[in-house]
Amino acid sequence: MKNNLRSLREARGWTQGALADELDVSRQTVNALETGRYDPSLPLAFRISRLFGQPLESIFDPEEALRA
Amino acid sequence: MTRKLDTSKVDSSRGDRARAKAYFREFVPGMVGYVVVLVVVLIFGDLDGTSPWRFVWAILPVLPLLLVLRAVSRHLRRIDEFQQHQLLQGLGIGFAVAMIAAVTVGFLGIAGLDMRLAGWIIFAAGMVGWVVGAAGAAAIKR
Numbered sequence: 642m643k644n645n646l647r648s649l650r651e652a653r654g655w656t657q658g659a660l661a662d663e664l665d666v667s668r669q670t671v672n673a674l675e676t677g678r679y680d681p682s683l684p685l686a687f688r689i690s691r692l693f694g695q696p697l698e699s700i701f702d703p704e705e706a707l708r709a
Numbered sequence: 710m711t712r713k714l715d716t717s718k719v720d721s722s723r724g725d726r727a728r729a730k731a732y733f734r735e736f737v738p739g740m741v742g743y744v745v746v747l748v749v750v751l752i753f754g755d756l757d758g759t760s761p762w763r764f765v766w767a768i769l770p771v772l773p774l775l776l777v778l779r780a781v782s783r784h785l786r787r788i789d790e791f792q793q794h795q796l797l798q799g800l801g802i803g804f805a806v807a808m809i810a811a812v813t814v815g816f817l818g819i820a821g822l823d824m825r826l827a828g829w830i831i832f833a834a835g836m837v838g839w840v841v842g843a844a845g846a847a848a849i850k851r
Contacts, residue, residue, distance in 0.1 A: 685790060
């Protein structure tokens with residue numbers, strides 16, 4: 642699933658490591674999320690949504706997932 | 710902007726380092742114990758002898774490995790969902806490869822082939838399967 646996690650993170654001046662600590666996941670996981678290699682579970686997706694103060698659908702592109 | 714920072718030598722977050730440290734702290738005693746017990750068994754165990762106690766000596770190195778099992782188990786609960794997925798996929802493939810190796814070795818044994826190292830062949834196959842499976846899980850888009 643496509644997402645704009647990288648641009649949201651960069652807008653805040655965070656490294657992947659810093660975002661990983663905010664979300665309590667590994668840097669490897671943040672990288673996999675940003676590159677679309679991994680789709681997060683609902684709890685993690687909601688943590689991301691809460692952290693950036695944006696609804697899920699503005700961070701993740703569900704159309705991309707539905708087409709897959 | 711921050712990509713420059715992301716390619717820095719520190720390829721982990723604080724949480725990563727804490728988890729790795731905890732794993733290392735729990736894993737090392739088991740491995741050190743294994744090596745120490747193994748050396749003691751090889752020196753004093755008289756595994757080529759005829760005493761029935763040699764069987765007890767032979768399985769002694771397995772005991773410290775239980776600490777390794779505990780360390781891996783606790784590590785699995787500590788890591789995040791993506792890492793769990795990768796680790797479990799690797800373990801699953803390793804298990805499947807080990808089972809196939811076990812059946813293969815079993816049939817070869819039935820056919821009369823001397824398989825004194827059968828256990829180690831199965832172990833090696835499982836470990837290789839685990840590593841290859843984990844590498845594959847890391848490369849495949851999910």
